[in-house]
Amino acid sequence: MPQIKLYYCPKTCALAPLILLHEAGLKFVTVQPTLNGDQFSEELRLINPKMRIPVLLLDGETITEVPAVSAAIANLAPAMHLMGREPLDSLRVYEWMNWLSGTLHAKSFGPLFRPHRFSDDPAAFEGIKAKAMESINDCFDLIEEKLTDVYAVGGAFTVVDPFLFVFYRWGNNAAGLEMKDRYPKYTALVSNLLQRTAVKTALEAENLELTL
Ligand SMILES: N[C@@H](CCC(=O)N[C@@H](CS)C(=O)NCC(=O)O)C(=O)O
Incomplete structure (x- = not known):
């Protein structure tokens, strides 16, 4: 089983990959980066220099951007054809x-x-x-x-x-x-x-x- 960690915050676009992880029935953990006002605290920069979420850590690889994160989750559940069947x-x-x-x-x-x-x-x-x-x-x-x-x-x-x-x-x-x-x-x-x-x-x- 891959080690999956999703950097996530409620109400954000990271809800989309969170739903996908549940759809795919995968075991994962979520991490909520700390906020400093309406920006993320600097420690997120070490994970994603773009200072944005979602971030997916997948067996040590760091994947950012909703389209790429979504495709990565789809790859983990090929039978579901989450990137389209045809x-x-x-x-x-x-x-x-x-x-x-x-x-x-x-x-x-x-x-x-x-x-x-x-x-x-x-x-x-x-x-x-x-x-x-x-x-x-x-x-x-x-x-x-x-x-x-x-x-x-x-x-x-x-x-x-x-x-x-x-x-x-x-x-x-x-x-x-x-x-x-x-x-x-x-x-x-x-x-x-x-x-x-x-x-x-x-x-x-x-x-x-x-x-x-
Ligand atoms: N192009 C990025 C956009 C990510 C993005 O803007 N995420 C928002 C949450 S919806 C965020 O991290 N905002 C924090 C900020 O703008 O400082 C993606 O597709 O992942």
Whole structure:
């Protein structure tokens, strides 16, 4: 059995790999890095110089970035086809994960949560957050348009679904959007995920809620 350690914090994008670890039925431990205000304390730098979570320690290898961490967990449970069953499904998984990470997370929620990283001028923060909200709305509209099923890819659960779950939660709980009214297909995907034991276990373990 591999030695698995996930650096994790409640309410963050690290919820996606946490769900995947539960889905894959793997034995693992979680570590919550200490916070210094709204930044992680310096000791995380030794593990991940980017000072971000999730970080997966897998038999001594350090893996960072949600798409790579998710793929690493998928590799540990090949029978589950978490990166997609067919070659085209896997391409769709890469397409989703790259866009969710680079556009919805980094370019949209990033400036909403931390506008100070985008300007040194506090007077600019409200404008940055407004632009971030525009981008979040555009991304959610596109997600709603793309979904045809309660799973994002290939009619089956893949690593994309828990990542979509994270952003739905942020849209609902952090950005204050009426997700249920505005995005029926996205809501159906999330509602379906909420029935899964792994999702329930991950949410319960971290005392997180999502009421639809
Ligand atoms: N591109 C990174 C982003 C990771 C990231 O920004 N994680 C957030 C939690 S959702 C974090 O560590 N934030 C701490 C900070 O921004 O200081 C990934 O996909 O893992």
